[in-house]
Amino acid sequence: MPWIEPVTNRDYSDIKNAIKMIDSRKKSSTAEYSMTKAFVNYSDLNRIEGNSKYLSEILGTTGTFKSTWTTSEVPLITDMSRILSNARAIRTKFLLEYPSQTISNVPQKLTTFSEFNLIEKVLLEIYLYISEIPVIEYDETKIAVMEISTQEIQYFSNISSAKAEMQNHTDKLYHMHIGDEVSFQNNMLSGLSGTTNLVTIDISDEIETIGISAFEGCTALERITIPDSVTRIRTRAFKDCTSLDIISFGTGLVQLGDDNLGVPVYGCFSGSAISRLIIPENVTDIGSYAFYHCENLSAIQFNQKLERIGAGAFNYCGLVSISIPDTVTSIESNNSGGGAFAGNKALEYIKFPKYLEEIEQGTCAGCTALETVVMPENLLKIGIGAFSGCHAITAVQIPDSVTIIGESAFNSCYGLQTVHLPESLLELSNGTGFFGEGTFDDCYSLQEITIPTNTRIIGSNCFIMSYHQSYTPSLKKITVKNRKKSIAGDPWGATDFVSTEYAETHDVPDNKYTVTWAGASANPDLSDADRIILCELDVNGYITRIDKSIDWISAKNTMATYSNIDFGIFMTNQAPVHTIPEECFKDMANLIWIEIPSKFTEIGLNAFSGCQNLEYIEIAHHKGEILGEPWGASAETEIYYAAELTTENGDILDTASSQMTARVTDNTQTINTMLSGISAETPVNPVSKTLYVLKQGGAFELKLGAKERSWGNGL
Incomplete structure (x- = not known):
């Protein structure tokens, strides 16, 4: 369907004309009513849906379109929602492809003439820009390399030859088009690493895997569209693509990155310039260090099928707020302290998924601006150094299911004032590990803490406070809801100025021999x-x-x-x-x-x-x-x-x-x-x-x- 000129100038005079027509009780025909701009009729709907489909095919978005509305049909709320959703997808994809452009916002609803004006205006703005872009017809049996300034095109039969041409002219910038009929071994694209003057690339719909280091070090690469055929992007695929800001993922993607390849800090997009990220709808696994050191990455939207986030996946990014979907059951770490979100110095809020049982080692370590942590109600363990160095946290509510809090879990949380420890807690700061001992060491603002009845193990330096030129320790009281000597190591690193109070030592109780015998209904002899x-x-x-x-x-x-x-x-x-x-x-x-x-x-x-x-x-x-x-x-x-x-x-x-x-x-x-x-x-x-x-x-x-x-x- 060709582009149809939209209507973007409905106003109050159109409303008055429509009212006048109704008041005159004139038996107008449907055709006459349809000519009145105040009414949104079948022709308006067909035009909006047809133009949306036209732009969707050019930009490669998905959606459902209906361009066969008739005079007898009335649009439902679900139809309006679908039309709005299509327009938002088109606008989002356009801005990913052309981030320097400015496009009006899609309205929140479609109930007034001004809102219909706006949605047609959005589509028109996108069309006017796209219509000025020259369409180039490529030979789909070969790999095309186009020098951007002159639009001169050369064709090659394989990646290595095309790469050699670009590297022979490092003073020029290039666009690459991989023809749909070009074949690759195992349908895997690789071999362009270090091509520092490659700016953009069209990837063939025949590609299923982006290989290890496929574009590593392509420092001029600005944006890329991953076709729906790609199911996996392997480790280091876009590592150190320092100009790569716009990534449009296809719907077929399932896995981002790899694990256990012997290169622990090189993820598929580590070191790229990406600033916002939408995890594709079918991705279930984000590999270790996938977006490591993406310092510009400030916003992320997860899908509702994600199951696993690998160690260091978002280390040292610029994320501000994180809400992890309840489908995620594993957020991993490793022995070197590679927590999934460690080092996000702008992070203020994180919500963990409902069914997560362990917040692993160093998960949020070094997130110095983190203020709010929402933990799941079924959490069992908080790992070593999980929130170490989170200076801005002032209060922590540990769920009633937690049994173990690892050493250094909250060490150097300078602003931490209150902590609720649940009765389920058995261990505090037990053992040794990467971060050293001390669950609450250097928590200078913590004034008092209550150790639950069931806690039996506390690390030797749990409450130690080292010298700090800007902070004075505030801890004055440790209350132990158990008998004296019930936990070894008192006062667990605290200074002599901290008092430790225990529950009263109980004499032999009056009903000491009132018992429940295992498997029996009565007390036996x-x-x-x-x-x-x-x-x-x-x-x-x-x-x-x-x-x-x-x-x-x-x-x-x-x-x-x-x-x-x-x-x-x-x-x-x-x-x-x-x-x-x-x-x-x-x-x-x-x-x-x-x-x-x-x-x-x-x-x-x-x-x-x-x-x-x-x-x-x-x-x-x-x-x-x-x-x-x-x-x-x-x-x-x-x-x-x-x-x-x-x-x-x-x-x-x-x-x-x-x-x-x-x-x-x-x-x-x-x-x-x-x-x-x-x-x-x-x-x-x-x-x-x-x-x-x-x-x-x-x-x-x-x-x-x-x-x-x-x-x-x-x-």
Whole structure:
């Protein structure tokens, strides 16, 4: 369809004429109404759609066009939206091809005469410019090289010959046209690297891959259109094309760049001059360092099919705002700190995708202007140095799902004032890596921080503050929602001016033996246990779950596996041995208490060495009967012996009972069952501070912490 002269000058006089025609109640024909510019009729729609299609074919945009409107048809809202979308695509593509031109903006809607004037004006402006461009007919069987100033054309049969011609005349600038009938091995274009006087190029629709270093170092290349046939652009394809600002991608592109080629910092467009970027609709993978050091790149629009962003993909760009679609599940890094968005010094805002589980090492390191970070609600880990050097961040809300925050994750965030750490957090700044230790080191504006209940590991320099001539450390208080000594390394690099406050150290709780047995609906009698009862404890020391362990090796392995959980241990008289071996529970930092029955007569050297949180040991023997106290335990570990327990009138209870493993709940029936046949002279667990049987006034009395129940002589 040829170009049709548009209407761009509808005005209020046209409206008045139309109203006058209606008021006269004249039975006008459809043709007469269609001549009135105030009405947008079928002829207007056909003209706008026809002109849009005409320009679309020249510029190579995609769209749906209808140029067969009839007098009986009424356009719907969806039709108007489609017409606007086509016009925007044409305008965008034109400005990509001819960035120095100025074109009016497409209207936001089509409801008034002025808006219809404007959309036709946009199409007209584009047409007037394009119509002045001479059309050159090329020989499609060859490669054409045109000297731009003279438009002199030479033809070649292969890329190497065409490249040689251009390199022989470095004082001239060239345009290259690759004919659609020129064949390439594996349909891959390559071999133009270092052609410093190539300005523009037309790529054949037969090309499927832009090869490694295809245009690397083509410093005069200004713009390029990737045809729909291309599915992959390989690493270094346009590296150091320092004039390349306009890239128009085809719809067939799936992958940008490569990985694991041994050249870690050379991506497909690294070092180019591109300033804005729309990731094509079918791209699922952006390779490592794809746009590395594209310092002019200030705006990016991702598609809704993207799945992966490689390490360093947007290192050292000029991006200001980033919203990553929820389809992305992997944003990668590498061991040298190559975070995907590191070094974007203009970046102010970033939103991570909904299903991302880890913000990897150095992802936003060095983004000095970053103020707002939106993390996904299912995030599990924040990697080493993820936000290191983000000076402008003032507040961080860590999602309630995060379990690990790596070392240096927020180091040198000079403006960081408040941090919410979730109860799910297990580790802060554990291990060593590229950035060194210290999750919050040099966070000079941070005044106080609360360590959650479940946190068990904090790096040694987590809160260290080094000297800075412009900043004075503000940290005054660290609150730990756990017991004293529950986390090693206090105060984790903080200065002497920082106070550390812990939750109260809990005595043996009143309902310590109220338990939930794994797989059972009721609390069982533990006296049938084999050797060791392993108890999982909550932060207050209350038992939340009990499991049988065959021996101390399996118990120790369980504690090591679940280092974030506190444990208590009952050892039973059913054990086939009577000695606790040397270093048996060594370095079990999550062992809180242990109770040892009368069967055991020996405790090996350093059995409890390194059990830094061990609060007490109960032993069913008199003091001095087992040698070697405290068997490697620290001076702060309390040791209770059988002889230390007394009756209400001050009598010391006699030797320990073999009923050491009988543990009860505050339940009358269970207690009655467990006390059946036990006399006052043979008390249940005589070494426990909370559970014993006394004879008083002819009746037995059971004391369970602060709770008391009495029974008659019939027991």
